[in-house]
Amino acid sequence: MARLTLNANPTPRRSASSTHGSQLTFETLDAADAAEAPLRRHRDEHVLLRVIDGILRLTVAGEERLLGAGDEAIIPAGASHRLASACGQTRILSGLRAVPGT
Secondary structure, three states: OOOOOOOOOOOOOOOHHHHOOEEEEEEEEEHHHHHHOOEEOOOOEEEEEEEEEOEEEEEEOOEEEEEEOOOEEEEOOOOOEEEEEOOOEEEEEEEEEEOOOO
16 A cells, blocks of 8 residues: 655745746645635736636626636636536636736
């Protein structure tokens, strides 16, 4: 049986600016947490979202959309947005891309 060993000195979190302008993150959202979904904002980065599984409730500037598996959305840098699962668990891929010149 394989053993899991935790590194005492984990790799520091990287920003899009430290990875030549881009970063990918996988995230699982749970519908039970939808009411408390935090407001997000990436001042200097555009966000590309892709729904891997489930239904995502995306709210940008007060406008709400439902996205299903395979759907994508682009959120411009500086736009406040909220991500929540519309039912069960929703898995998403988020790509951050630094705005040129920042």
